[in-house]
Amino acid sequence: MQTKIDYVSFTAPSRMVFEPDDLDNAKNAHTVLADFLGDWWLPIAAGHSWQIYKAKGFYHTRLFDEDSKISVFFGGVNKHVYCEVGGQALDFIRALGSYEDFLERVATRTSRVDFAVDFESEVSVEQFIVNRQGQAFKAHSEVVTETGETRYIGSWKGERFARVYRYNDPHPRSKLLRAEVVLRGTYAKQAMAIVLKDGEVQAALAAHKPFGWQHQIWQPAEAITSEIVSKRHDKEKANTLRWLNGHVASAIINAHVGDLQSAYDWWETYVLPCLPAKQDIPTSTDDNPNSSDTNGEASRLE
Incomplete structure (x- = not known):
């Protein structure tokens, strides 16, 4: 039973908005992030391959780093830069040795955090969620594709919900069952406070507790920090x-x-x-979820 934070989104405060036609927007956004996150951001900003895309809603521009898999958004409405840091990106930050510092800096401005728990088990999605204790989350939905199966507990539009999923072969993570809780807004900030106070494992268990998992593979006393590296499936x-x-x-x-x-x-x-x-025949670790390649993320069935 391995736990990890698998996604974090946060905002970094800016003294200005980003007007659509300003050619210095990207540079200014990186300056904002360097001020907020510290010096470890500078080599990411200057030395990586950043792609520029149009965005929607409050943000007119998205920057995407091909190396770390970090997305940066900015626009002409809010005085902040918004960042999405997925599983691959978090593994990248861990490899830099900046993970704890990153969590401390973003904790109070986190808008979403996902806590994943992985089980190396043949238990199906349905077997795991049946006999769940408590009825606090009445909304249920299911997505089944050729890639695998996902069950949602609670509304995916809400401030917190859970999803339990498993990939089919030949996905490299098909041997793992994952239960993941998504927290937004106040719930996300409360969870990050627990991370800083009690550690990532305890925060993950606290996030999952309201969903009342009862299957025998759910053993909180045996929970450890995950060593599974996130990889993007080809x-x-x-x-x-x-x-x-x-x-x-x-x-x-x-x-x-x-x-x-x-x-x-x-x-x-x-x-x-x-x-x-x-x-x-060359040896490859591309399909090994435990390999040391940090440029991958286990894609969700969404």
Whole structure:
């Protein structure tokens, strides 16, 4: 039972709004963040690949860092810069050694925080949420796709809700069941205060407590800080694997059973000669959720 903060959004105060046509907006936004977050922000601002996009609502511009996966928003209405820091970005900050400092600086200005708990278990989403204690959250919804299954407890538009999800194979996190609580507004700030006072594990348990998980894999006394590195799943590779394991495998089996083509002969004739020698195949950790690559985030089924 591994716990972690998997998302934080916050605002950094600015002395000015950001007019749409000001060419210095990006530079000024980074200055605001450097003043708010400290010197560790400077190499991120200056040395990374920032992309500029149009935004919506109160913010006309979004900056996105391809390296750390941090999003920065600003606009002409509010005197602040708004930041979204997901799982990949938090792992990046942890790797910098600035994680505790980051939490201290953003705690009172946090607008949303997500607390994830991962279980290495074959328990299904439905099995985990059944017999939940208490009825404080009456709204329920479900999303099922070819990627996996997500169940929501509470309204996703509300100040707090939970989601429990599991990915299907071949996603690298398919062996894990995740229960995640999303807190916004006052709930988020209260949770961050607990993080600073009692630590991340205790804050995660406090966030999950109102949802009354009762399954036997929910063991608060055994909760530890997660060592699972967030990674962004390569959907194109996943689709290729699904195609191979589904359509291609099925066609080969049908051909073999129907005496159209021996599967063994087909493999030896068309596949085996084209494969590199086993010792020449490079080792990859792209599909390993426990690898040291910090540039990934486990995508949610939303």
